[in-house]
Amino acid sequence: MDIATLIGLIAGAVAIIGGFLWEGGQITGLFQVTAAMIVFGGTIAAILVSYPMHRIRTIPAALRMAFSKSTNEASVWIEDIVDMSMLARREGVLALEQKVIEHPNAFLRNGVQMVVDGTDQPVVQQILELEVDAKEQKYDGYAKIFESAGAYAPTMGIIGTVMGLVQVLGSLTDPTQLGPSIAVAFIATLYGVASANLIFIPIASKIRSKSEEEISTLEMLLEGVLSVQNGDNATLVRKKLETYVLKHTIPQMNRKGQAHERSE
Template sequence: MDLATIIGLILGFGAVFGGAVLEGLHITSLIQPTAALIVLGGTFGAVFVSFPLPVCIKAFKDIKIAVLPPKVDPDAIVKDIIGYATKARRNGLISLEQEAQNASDPFIKKGISLVVDGIDPQKLRETLEAEITAYEDHQKHSAEFFEAAGGYSPTIGIIGAVLGLIHVMSNLSDTSKLGAGIAVAFVATIYGLMVANIVCIPIGTKIKIRMKEEVLRRVMIVEGLIAIQNGENPHFIEQKLKSFAGAEH
């Protein structure tokens, strides 16, 4: 579990609601289901118009990346690649065929299979880098989804506030309720700003960070496999890959 995400959400919402309490407001005055409906419904309605349905579905699935990031151990990857390099140096590249079948990581499995097939190192790099680019292009849509939601949310909040003020203005005859009505109207603005700046934009940023970590991991694998194919010394390969592993920590 990513504690930074949990701590950030607690601090963000805690600061808003805690500050409201310190100002003398009742928490119940900030809990308005109608305002929440307008902001959430309007915001995600706008992003659903902006993006294809598969992107929207994937974006919601990728929320788990912000809270439950995939476990990546760069040192373990370096160890595995060094193991492949040692075996290939001793028994030849064809000896890695069994390793390709046993690999649980699809990217490593594909890379080793290409190495075993004897593909040209330059072609190997181009093939695997093309896959990395495709992954990056596909993954960034989720980040763009939440960034777009963060852009729409404050505006939808203003719409909610205007709707609330329209309701207040239509009941000017009862002046005793004007203050409370105006306060409720502006809760939608607060919701819009909170959804944008505490939830959507930060989640989009976290997805981007996870994407960069995965891209770096794959680049490390590519460099390791090409070094194996070139017959480089396992010790030299280890030193080269440790620079990538250090960048991920």
């Protein structure tokens, strides 16, 4: 699990509830079933209206993406590609078939397999770019659902507050109860704004962040496959691929690269 996501959600809830209690509020005042029903039920209904069912079914996958621990293995894939480039230069691309057949990365495996099969480079590039675009669109769809929820939730909160005020003002028989009743009505607004800014929008942002990381890795792998097909020198391959990874991983890969060059 991505511990940062979990910590962020817990910290946000603690900050809001803790601040409320610090000012002398009672925690029971923050829990209103009716307000929760209006805000969250209304938000779910709006999402169901906004998206077709096949998009709704992707929500569990989107949540898994947001909460799962990031396993960026770009440095590992770079080493694999550099090894492939050296092998291809020494023995030809056909020598890669046995090496790539059991590779754990399906994108790299399929790309190199097309190279081994003698597929023309423009075709290899087109197919891999289409796969990258498809991944990007899928992740964009994940994020948009939660962004929409983040837009709907505050509005549903306002609706709940207005409904509560209408009820309060319509049955105003005891002026001493006006303040507490209005306070309860505004809980709906709190639910809407808090859920949007602490849950829905941050989850969408986390999905986009992880999507950018994965797409960058796929683009790196695509460049690596084309470099292997071109027969590029291993040093040149490494330099090109390192531009796709985070700066703090580059020193480690450079050390590995020097070891590979010496062994070559």
